Amino acid sequence: MALLEIQDLHASVDGHEILKGVNLTVNAGEVHSIMGPNGSGKSTLAAVLARRDAYQVTSGRILFNGKDLLEMDPEEAACEGVFLAFQYPVEIPGIGNAYFLRSAMNAIRKYHGEDELDAMDFLPLYKERMKLLEMDEKLMNRSVNEGFSGGEKKRNEILQLSMLEPKLAILDETDSGLDIDALRIVAQGVNAMRSPDRAFLVITHYQRLLDYITPDFVHVLVDGKIERSGGPELALELEEKGYGRAEAAEQQALPA
Amino acid sequence: MKTAAKAMGNERTMATETGQLSNYFEAYEEVRAQGLEREPVWLQQLREDGWARFSAKGFPSTHDEDWRFTNLAALAKTPFRRAAKGEFAVSPAQLEAYRVAGAACQLVFVNGHFAPELSDLGNLPEGLLVCSLARAIDCGREGCAPEGIEQHLGRYADMSRDVFTALNTALWEDGAYLRIRRGVTLEQPIHLLYVSAGADAQITTHPRTLVIAEDASQAAIVEDYVSLGNEAAFSNAVTELAVGQNAVISHFLVERENLASFNVSTLRIEQSRSANVDSHSILLGGGLVRNNVHPVLNGEGAECLINGLFVGAGRQHSASGQHGASGQHIDNYMLVEHARPHCNSRQFYNGILADHARGVFHGRIVVHKDAQKTDAKQTNRNLLLSDNARIDTKPQLEIYADDVKCTHGATIGQIDETQLFYLRARGIAEADARNLLLYAFAAECLDRMKDSAAREFAEKLIRERLQELASAVQAAASNTTEEETQNWEEVG
Numbered sequence: 001m002a003l004l005e006i007q008d009l010h011a012s013v014d015g016h017e018i019l020k021g022v023n024l025t026v027n028a029g030e031v032h033s034i035m036g037p038n039g040s041g042k043s044t045l046a047a048v049l050a051r052r053d054a055y056q057v058t059s060g061r062i063l064f065n066g067k068d069l070l071e072m073d074p075e076e077a078a079c080e081g082v083f084l085a086f087q088y089p090v091e092i093p094g095i096g097n098a099y100f101l102r103s104a105m106n107a108i109r110k111y112h113g114e115d116e117l118d119a120m121d122f123l124p125l126y127k128e129r130m131k132l133l134e135m136d137e138k139l140m141n142r143s144v145n146e147g148f149s150g151g152e153k154k155r156n157e158i159l160q161l162s163m164l165e166p167k168l169a170i171l172d173e174t175d176s177g178l179d180i181d182a183l184r185i186v187a188q189g190v191n192a193m194r195s196p197d198r199a200f201l202v203i204t205h206y207q208r209l210l211d212y213i214t215p216d217f218v219h220v221l222v223d224g225k226i227e228r229s230g231g232p233e234l235a236l237e238l239e240e241k242g243y244g245r246a247e248a249a250e251q252q253a254l255p256a
Numbered sequence: 257m258k259t260a261a262k263a264m265g266n267e268r269t270m271a272t273e274t275g276q277l278s279n280y281f282e283a284y285e286e287v288r289a290q291g292l293e294r295e296p297v298w299l300q301q302l303r304e305d306g307w308a309r310f311s312a313k314g315f316p317s318t319h320d321e322d323w324r325f326t327n328l329a330a331l332a333k334t335p336f337r338r339a340a341k342g343e344f345a346v347s348p349a350q351l352e353a354y355r356v357a358g359a360a361c362q363l364v365f366v367n368g369h370f371a372p373e374l375s376d377l378g379n380l381p382e383g384l385l386v387c388s389l390a391r392a393i394d395c396g397r398e399g400c401a402p403e404g405i406e407q408h409l410g411r412y413a414d415m416s417r418d419v420f421t422a423l424n425t426a427l428w429e430d431g432a433y434l435r436i437r438r439g440v441t442l443e444q445p446i447h448l449l450y451v452s453a454g455a456d457a458q459i460t461t462h463p464r465t466l467v468i469a470e471d472a473s474q475a476a477i478v479e480d481y482v483s484l485g486n487e488a489a490f491s492n493a494v495t496e497l498a499v500g501q502n503a504v505i506s507h508f509l510v511e512r513e514n515l516a517s518f519n520v521s522t523l524r525i526e527q528s529r530s531a532n533v534d535s536h537s538i539l540l541g542g543g544l545v546r547n548n549v550h551p552v553l554n555g556e557g558a559e560c561l562i563n564g565l566f567v568g569a570g571r572q573h574s575a576s577g578q579h580g581a582s583g584q585h586i587d588n589y590m591l592v593e594h595a596r597p598h599c600n601s602r603q604f605y606n607g608i609l610a611d612h613a614r615g616v617f618h619g620r621i622v623v624h625k626d627a628q629k630t631d632a633k634q635t636n637r638n639l640l641l642s643d644n645a646r647i648d649t650k651p652q653l654e655i656y657a658d659d660v661k662c663t664h665g666a667t668i669g670q671i672d673e674t675q676l677f678y679l680r681a682r683g684i685a686e687a688d689a690r691n692l693l694l695y696a697f698a699a700e701c702l703d704r705m706k707d708s709a710a711r712e713f714a715e716k717l718i719r720e721r722l723q724e725l726a727s728a729v730q731a732a733a734s735n736t737t738e739e740e741t742q743n744w745e746e747v748g
Contacts, residue, residue, distance in 0.1 A: 075683050090672075094697060095696045103684055107682075
């Protein structure tokens with residue numbers, strides 16, 4: 001059974017259809033990259049998978065681990081093992097970073113009938129993971145993402161990923177805005193998480209990230225549909241030639 | 257036509273006012289009669305002045321600028337009465353839930369009367385005088401007077417401006433009297449518990465608290481209003497807090513009465529040179545609440561922090577429906593007076609209003625002409641959790657000095673949906689996520705309290721209240737969704 005099975009997915013935002021029939025199958029252990037021009041629906045796909053309710057699914061279905069993902073609330077999807085690394089991580093003043101993450105871990109543990117972690121169990125692990133991501137320990141007690149630099153925010157997403165150990169990790173343009181050092185650290189963090197039980201959906205506009213995280217499959221999303229699929233070589237080709245036809249079509253569609 | 261209507265209107269107002277006042281007049285006659293036997297002349301005079309002031313003005317209307325957003329009609333027409341001492345029995349077990357862990361002592365007043373059998377005065381720290389104000393005055397008659405009552409009581413709270421203070425001055429029967437000796441530091445808070453317990457009766461009380469903090473003393477005082485039943489009560493409290501030079505005092509007001517209750521509380525703070533006072537108002541209960549905080553910075557270098565959190569929700573469920581179909585109404589009236597140079601005041605009030613609740617923040621700063629180098633700041637932030645919740649926020653600066661720094665600001669917002677989604681996307685259930693966000697907002701107020709048993713107590717109360725609120729908001733949200741879906745189907 002595939003870990004994720006998306007069948008003919010149509011989704012709209014504010015009445016505008018963004019996804020127009022997406023089909024995708026992801027097995028555990030695989031890394032899929034979704035590339036495409038701006039506005040092609042990449043982030044919408046990520047948001048639908050994370051069950052953001054501003055996005056309405058008008059038809060199609062998504063099976064996650066054999067269960068109907070579209071029936072799930074965001075928190076349920078998260079507890080079932082879906083993780084979205086946000087393109088724009090949200091700042092939450094007043095909630096401590098460590099406290100937030102421990103609450104999340106415990107919510108997921110509770111869902112699976114496991115005992116909650118106390119601070120003593122949690123902190124050593126948390127500190128160790130922060131160190132791997134070369135994060136300043138001071139960020140631990142700061143409010144979630146508040147006053148973090150762009151790179152710190154993205155690393156904080158990967159830190160959460162490494163602590164929550166999801167079955168499916170969706171990285172929504174995690175590379176955008178990162179300098180090369182930060183990119184390398186983030187990619188290392190992701191690579192350390194690769195395992196036969198875990199799949200990745202790496203959404204990116206640029207090929208750059210894929211130099212560090214080698215995908216098994218690359219899909220090109222254009223105008224709400226997957227236009228092409230291939231191996232890692234497809235990413236290189238896109239880098240060279242651009243999204244070509246799709247972008248040209250978009251430009252033609254614009255009124256002169 | 258117009259004139260006739262107006263005349264009729266006036267007549268009606270007159271009639272109601274006579275009705276209102278007669279109830280309080282009876283109470284005044286009783287209290288005065290008791291006082292004739294046992295109270296010193298100055299106190300009898302004070303009561304008389306209070307009554308004269310109240311009876312001349314009656315309850316304010318919304319035409320009064322200071323009461324523009326708060327309608328007292330329901331309060332005025334409810335026939336409240338005094339409770340006799342011991343009329344309603346309260347057992348220690350009933351108060352178990354209302355203790356403050358780690359308090360130095362607890363004074364309990366039931367319906368305005370001191371209840372020594374319910375109080376805990378064991379092991380009082382050295383340098384702290386704690387007793388019932390009425391007893392202290394009785395002692396005065398016998399010549400073993402704790403000094404200072406006459407010099408302080410009624411000297412600060414402003415009867416001419418505020419009729420509730422006048423009414424309290426006329427009718428108070430008891431309250432706490434605290435004196436913290438020069439240079440004494442109290443580690444643990446003093447808990448003053450004012451209990452309304454009227455069974456089916458609608459009881460009014462006028463608790464009067466006097467705190468004298470001598471020079472360089474340090475203490476925290478928790479003034480706590482609770483009700484044991486569901487009946488409507490009217491607590492009209494006045495606290496005078498006289499703070500000596502270099503003294504450091506934290507005052508906590510906790511309002512957690514039932515939703516049928518009326519609570520007007522007035523805290524008047526008099527600060528001497530370099531006195532440092534924190535006032536924390538934690539307003540979680542009550543149907544109609546008016547919270548007056550009035551510090552006067554009357555010595556150079558004095559500093560005050562006026563910090564507050566008010567949380568309102570609900571429609572009124574009082575059995576007799578006095579407050580109509582509205583939710584909690586919480587009106588905060590701040591009057592910060594800078595009377596001397598180089599004083600510093602900070603006001604921070606956060607409001608969370610759900611359902612049909614209504615909040616008011618009136619932040620008045622007066623800088624007198626000698627108060628150069630004043631630094632005054634005021635911030636009011638509000639979260640509205642429903643379309644029916646409402647906040648009126650009004651800054652008012654009156655500056656008669658020319659070298660001062662005064663700033664004010666107010667914000668009104670909702671729970672941030674992107675924050676809510678972020679938390680949920682990490683596995684945190686919606687109600688818990690809402691609760692976390694509400695708590696984060698409320699925590700701004702907690703963060704301004706010094707670490708102490710009083711802060712822990714406040715934190716616990718706020719957590720419990722917000723948990724309740726988050727669940728209620730969640731339930732309301734899911735009801736709305738269902739309704740909307742149904743409507744949609746019908747339309748479709």
